[in-house]
Amino acid sequence: MTRFRLIVEYDGSPFIGWQRQPHGASVQQTIEEAVEAITGERAVVHAAGRTDTGVHALAMAAHVDIAKTITAFRLSEGLNALLRPLPVAILAADAVADDWHARFSCIGRRYVYRIVNRRAPVTLDAGRAWQVVVPLDAQAMDEAAQRLVGLHDFTTFRSAHCQSASPVKTLDRLDVRRHGERIEIEAAARSFLHHQVRSMVGCLYLVGRGKWTAGDLEAALEARDRAALGLNAPPDGLYFAAASYPDEGSPRPNSD
Amino acid sequence: MTRFRLIVEYDGSPFIGWQRQPHGASVQQTIEEAVEAITGERAVVHAAGRTDTGVHALAMAAHVDIAKTITAFRLSEGLNALLRPLPVAILAADAVADDWHARFSCIGRRYVYRIVNRRAPVTLDAGRAWQVVVPLDAQAMDEAAQRLVGLHDFTTFRSAHCQSASPVKTLDRLDVRRHGERIEIEAAARSFLHHQVRSMVGCLYLVGRGKWTAGDLEAALEARDRAALGLNAPPDGLYFAAASYPDEGSPRPNSD
Numbered sequence: 001m002t003r004f005r006l007i008v009e010y011d012g013s014p015f016i017g018w019q020r021q022p023h024g025a026s027v028q029q030t031i032e033e034a035v036e037a038i039t040g041e042r043a044v045v046h047a048a049g050r051t052d053t054g055v056h057a058l059a060m061a062a063h064v065d066i067a068k069t070i071t072a073f074r075l076s077e078g079l080n081a082l083l084r085p086l087p088v089a090i091l092a093a094d095a096v097a098d099d100w101h102a103r104f105s106c107i108g109r110r111y112v113y114r115i116v117n118r119r120a121p122v123t124l125d126a127g128r129a130w131q132v133v134v135p136l137d138a139q140a141m142d143e144a145a146q147r148l149v150g151l152h153d154f155t156t157f158r159s160a161h162c163q164s165a166s167p168v169k170t171l172d173r174l175d176v177r178r179h180g181e182r183i184e185i186e187a188a189a190r191s192f193l194h195h196q197v198r199s200m201v202g203c204l205y206l207v208g209r210g211k212w213t214a215g216d217l218e219a220a221l222e223a224r225d226r227a228a229l230g231l232n233a234p235p236d237g238l239y240f241a242a243a244s245y246p247d248e249g250s251p252r253p254n255s256d
Numbered sequence: 257m258t259r260f261r262l263i264v265e266y267d268g269s270p271f272i273g274w275q276r277q278p279h280g281a282s283v284q285q286t287i288e289e290a291v292e293a294i295t296g297e298r299a300v301v302h303a304a305g306r307t308d309t310g311v312h313a314l315a316m317a318a319h320v321d322i323a324k325t326i327t328a329f330r331l332s333e334g335l336n337a338l339l340r341p342l343p344v345a346i347l348a349a350d351a352v353a354d355d356w357h358a359r360f361s362c363i364g365r366r367y368v369y370r371i372v373n374r375r376a377p378v379t380l381d382a383g384r385a386w387q388v389v390v391p392l393d394a395q396a397m398d399e400a401a402q403r404l405v406g407l408h409d410f411t412t413f414r415s416a417h418c419q420s421a422s423p424v425k426t427l428d429r430l431d432v433r434r435h436g437e438r439i440e441i442e443a444a445a446r447s448f449l450h451h452q453v454r455s456m457v458g459c460l461y462l463v464g465r466g467k468w469t470a471g472d473l474e475a476a477l478e479a480r481d482r483a484a485l486g487l488n489a490p491p492d493g494l495y496f497a498a499a500s501y502p503d504e505g506s507p508r509p510n511s512d
Binding site (some may be wrong): 007010011056058076077080083084087088090091092118120121122126128140214 | 265266267312314332336340343344345346347348374376377378379380382384404
């Protein structure tokens with residue numbers, strides 16, 4: 001048995017998310033079926049994060065155990081050949097130690113959220129960004145975002161379906177930057193609650209359009225109550241950008 | 257009658273190109289029909305450039321004459337509402353002088369060509385970039401590109417269907433820059449021949465993979481013979497980026 005680490009890029013639009021579910025095509029099932037087609041083995045692919053319907057990945061880390069003798073190169077070439085009609089690509093594959101676990105060994109996760117802030121509809125970015133028509137003050141958003149950084153109870157920003165043992169997490173970074181009509185929000189933490197990034201972005205949007213102050217955002221955090229949430233941002237703009245591990249730092253950061 | 261300048265963004269994938277043709281949906285026809293739906297007038301929309309099947313635009317300049325009284329804001333809002341299911345958006349609309357012509361007044365055109373240089377298939381960039389699997393030397397491409405800058409007979413880089421009166425053009429700029437796995441080529445000139453950018457990019461690709469030297473590229477240019485062309489790059493990576501006019505410089509450069 002060899003454990004392989006996979007770095008996966010995908011367009012989340014046609015999937016019900018990363019995780020295998022009975023009612024639709026998931027990224028996980030798609031890759032597992034490709035592994036089985038190559039090896040004849042039923043395989044489980046574990047990922048660093050479980051993205052929702054419509055959420056993308058620039059470099060999702062995952063692993064799979066394979067009994068058949070195969071090189072990492074052959075595996076990634078074979079997977080990409082089978083996946084090709086679908087927007088899922090194996091960017092890298094490596095044999096790793098048997099105790100390396102894409103989810104449990106991961107010590108850092110980074111997400112990027114993309115907003116196109118303009119009145120005209122998006123064309124080339126359709127499904128790949130959140131179009132916000134009203135002008136947003138990105139600097140106010142960035143300043144308010146700093147109130148969320150650090151160790152907090154993030155219950156307000158947690159989905160009812162969240163399976164995390166505790167709502168207490170340390171948010172390492174939450175930066176908001178404007179580049180012309182584009183606003184990019186970067187979030188980094190050891191781990192996130194379900195819907196946490198989209199919930200934080202939704203509240204920052206309220207700050208950006210002047211409906212909330214930084215103090216309102218802080219009050220929502222301190223309420224520790226889902227009912228205090230301003231807005232959950234749509235999935236289209238969210239990208240799982242990178243996972244990092246103790247032995248190597250970030251494997252394959254997004255080169256975009 | 258009021259002449260309106262339109263700045264148009266589009267994803268070229270579902271279109272047979274800018275120009276109206278009997279055998280498929282064009283961007284021009286799509287906008288003309290939307291104008292007619294709003295005004296009741298048959299309209300002709302003229303553009304600064306005529307992009308081919310699958311070629312995109314970040315900011316195509318165009319104009320249309322409308323007899324009905326309508327503000328530029330109402331016009332762009334109405335067009336975007338009608339165009340919305342299709343990946344065509346009016347980024348800006350302004351009333352301009354009656355002698356302003358999107359094509360004939362234009363004194364500068366800028367194209368961007370995007371290459372993703374990696375082995376793994378593209379997912380999020382499918383249809384929006386040329387995937388090149390073999391490693392390209394972007395610096396060698398950039399150095400060779402400078403041999404094409406200036407006043408030349410570009411017959412080698414001209415499609416058989418080109419309608420330009422002369423193959424002699426002045427290429428103002430041809431820059432090749434690598435950003436991680438992405439290579440971006442920028443071309444600027446007063447005007448281009450049909451297929452000129454894709455033909456130049458195809459030859460630079462041969463330089464990038466070491467099949468051609470800068471001298472080979474120069475020899476191809478000097479041959480003034482389409483048969484000397486190395487390769488025509490696919491349309492997916494090409495974007496009409498901006499048109500400029502004497503009165504105002506570049507209207508709405510791409511903010512990407």
